[in-house]
Amino acid sequence: MLGYHLAKSTNCQESLKVIEADVQHANMLAASIPRNKSGHRLQMKLVHNSLAPLILYLLQWIDCSCTCLLPSYLNLFYIVIYKVNADGRQDASSYGRRATIREFYAIILPYLQRLTELDDGANASNSLELTARKKPDERRKFSDIDFEREDECGICLEPCTKIVLPNCCHSMCINCYRDWNLRSESCPFCRGSIKRVKSGDLWVLTCGSDVVDPKTVTKED
Known part of the structure; x- marks a missing residue:
């Protein structure tokens, strides 16, 4: 040497x-x-x-x-x-x-x-370990964001309880539906006809917080 x-x-x-x-x-x-x-x-x-x-x-x-x-x-x-x-x-x-x-x-x-x-x-090993630990947290964070977006109206982007059109299954909040229905007779997303759709025909889309287990329902009753 x-x-x-x-x-x-x-x-x-x-x-x-x-x-x-x-x-x-x-x-x-x-x-x-x-x-x-x-x-x-x-x-x-x-x-x-x-x-x-x-x-x-x-x-x-x-x-x-x-x-x-x-x-x-x-x-x-x-x-x-x-x-x-x-x-x-x-x-x-x-x-x-x-x-x-x-x-x-x-x-x-x-x-x-x-x-x-x-x-x-x-x-380097510690860095890889920290990266591996961060990935589940990041995935969880993105999942939470996705869930929040699912609760948003596709027109006004406000979180709300959405109604679903029975013909094409596109969803929006009730206020946007009423406003759009006054101006047009077609779906704002696919242009499918909603001329014969009445308020009673609309479906209400439930979110995760609206779903409860049978035990909770029994207690409330």
């Missing part, structure tokens, strides 16, 4: 830039993981000992690739892992733990990537 990340680096400075970029990526992954109740999260930084600047200067001065010196060179650098508060400041009670570059690439970075993948999968 370590060799793969640094294979494209031709000198020590480029190797350090690659490691720094990977450390920042690890910090982003750690920040995306849900925090505990205290609000703390882990953060990392690349640290070197006092001899590292001198060796870097020597390698630049002799202008050679550090590939052959990479194992011993990287021992001068390590990763410090510490806790930070919700505001990003280091926790005063937290002492940074040290990890080698090899441990960072072999354990820490893959572990953070795996945790992020698991968290994304859990969020």
